[in-house]
Amino acid sequence: MRAKAEISLSALFSDNMILQQKSIVKIWGYGNVSEKVGINASWNNETYFSTTDTDGVWEYNLATPLYGGPYTIKLTGDSTLTLKNILIGDVWLCSGQSNMEMPIGGWGKVLNYEMEIANANYDQIRYFNVNHYTSNQPLQDVKYFKQWQVCSPKTAEEFSAVAYFFAREVYNKTKIPIGIINASYQGTAIQAWMGRDAFIANAKMKRITDSIFTDYKTWEQMKNAYDSAKTSNSPPFRPQDTPTVLYNAMIYPLKKCSIKGFLWYQGENNVGGARLYEEYFKAMINNWRQTFNHQNLPFYFVQLANYKQKTTDIDRSYWAELREAQAKALSLPFTGMAIAIDIGEADNVHPKNKQEVGRRLALVALSKSYKRNISYSGPIFKKVKRKNGSVILFFKHAKRLRTNDGASPKGFIIAGNDKKFVHASARISGNRVVISSRKISKPVSVRYGWGDNPDCNLYNKYDLPAAPFKTDSWDY
Template structure:
């Protein structure tokens, strides 16, 4: 009887042991052979940039051979010692949909890929503002079925070091997907699609209420003494917080001992020590959004960038004037695509209208943006001084913002022979008691939008005390004068947080605010 039991146990134990060994072997194999993987950008419904070499990257086992194939081309590489790999696809024409296969120890098939133009949409809340909260939202959403426009929203992420991936997914533009997407980004992309008839990919990466320094790499902030203060200030706050946290944790341990002693003695438990105030607004940390929401996108091939930001830097125009061009150049350098087009929105009119000439933080920030447009090659600026809202920092007319950015794109990025900007101040000459202003981007000619006399001009003598001025169009120039100022030296236009101004070109684009006495 005992032998039978032993025999029966042996009969059933051998296959069980074999299965166990196989399970262990498979488990060990899986742990030793990591699957080839792709970052979120290379997933179903993606758009790849046409006309230039396209990098595709991911992770695998160190030394693993990885092959990427799409259309008629194939590229192979070997993962490095850390498991990272990258291949470069040759330039492709617009088209699709296509499948892309990535194979190593396993195989991934990415479906419904289009080849077209990819634009990164970044900035703060006016870029983040969604379609479903914009003007005519219901109608816009109902008409949003564009199978060749693809949308990717980067999830908000703060990081103290550059990340390698983002959370997000590509979706096809449709009535059930577009509502939560960036309105400026969507309307911009829609205008381009209607004009170019090629697939458009929009990568939206923005966060409301954020200053420019959080979108700028730490290397750039550390490279200039005037920028370095942002890092120093934050690092000091973080150091103080960490010290306070350590003191709190030590005091908490002591309190737990004291509390237990009191309980055992039947005495009142002493008050629990309070935690230190949390370090607020981690999204204000220098470089944190560059690290978490821009760096992981590099070097995904793009056509260019649209940018809507600056409200959080109003009052810091001098800093912005230096940092904005530096950030643009840094992004371009890191992408390695040369001076790709970088288009941005000049701050809209906002707050109470000013009844007399005066200074304004928003006016100075607009000037910093204007100077960037004038000094940095490959940039375009959408002037929005006429479509803001005095009572709302988030004006709802995002359609016109997108349209003006698209005009800038057609002129700057696509070399279309169009008028894509309103009048931009160029030079001045003093002629007796008048100042003559000359402009670029006058298009078919200068006009007063409403047919009334020109508004928004102020003039001053040597004392720089500005008064409202008369202004008259003379060809592609404007004469400015005031009987109060017999010897004028400087003119300002639209120089207020919310100016009343009406100089346009005949193409219907507003002149940028400016001053001739830039400091």
């Protein structure tokens, strides 16, 4: 006979949480079989009822008001449970690899981290940290490292720096409480964050997961197969490198959660595979929207920052190719990109200026999601026109083009039909850039910022940098 259980909730619900405003929020938990559970929310003092099923699971769709609080939610059944200090606001799900996970303090230590932590008195910002976890099957409840925490100098050190600076900027501009759910895992590739459904629509991608789930039913089988095939130079088996495993354990369990949108910073582990990344990224965005049953959920992401030593050599750049693959996701509706080509570090794949990364993500959200009349992007290539041996480039977000150092525009290379690039001369003409080279009489292609750590200086009047681009469709 099953023992009596105390009424309880999914790990997502605790004191200090933020619930999505003006929405139907699904609240769910556990109790005794056939137990009648009362849910009383203090914002309207109405009591609603749900009954646990044969597995002892109950849920209720609760309507939330305009942002505000604090409130309480009281649950009554065979036992009682009260959640306190609840705010109603906007909840953003933040994910990716180490540059999203990087904390303000701890191993991250962003610019001026001690001052940032000391000044982190924002009780209207709350933070939920999903634990690192992998699974070869979708899980029903999330594993957490820390449940909802109120932002303060005592707690902020562990917060994702990008997520915190994003939340701070949005809160300061809107005064809407901001909840952050951080589900990130350092050193991971995008394939691990995609559900199996994301692979099925694409034959090439489907073969990847079919072989995994047909050949290996458990982690132990997969690890044994890997160990038997590895050489002395092979890295250790890492389950987090396997397609779908982070989606299954860290994203899918959040699917009932009502959120404002997604924030994403990832790509370093996919450098060298840009062609597939373009397909993966779009498929993942659609997959997550389907998982959350909301095709219009905003998805805002950070384009990879500049990295490695600067050089004047014109070589193939896998980092530039990955940035282009990321930018192509802007063809999907309700997406936005924070350009970071000017705030990386040559010798650090985890640049310290996360304040500006978070601010630029916030600009995208403030414009697109909060309908503020602000500029949110640097210049983005729109079209090209060729005239008298020169190339004229047209841009979106190009109001009052300028360089950030007062010099002529740099970072442009040009090629003819032979695909041999040379450095180009550039001048700004209104909201356009005119490119030429004495070495190329019939230009075919122009590229900008096309390098791991390019030396480029084109901005708009809002001090936002131009995104790297190429006008051609050549492989590399």
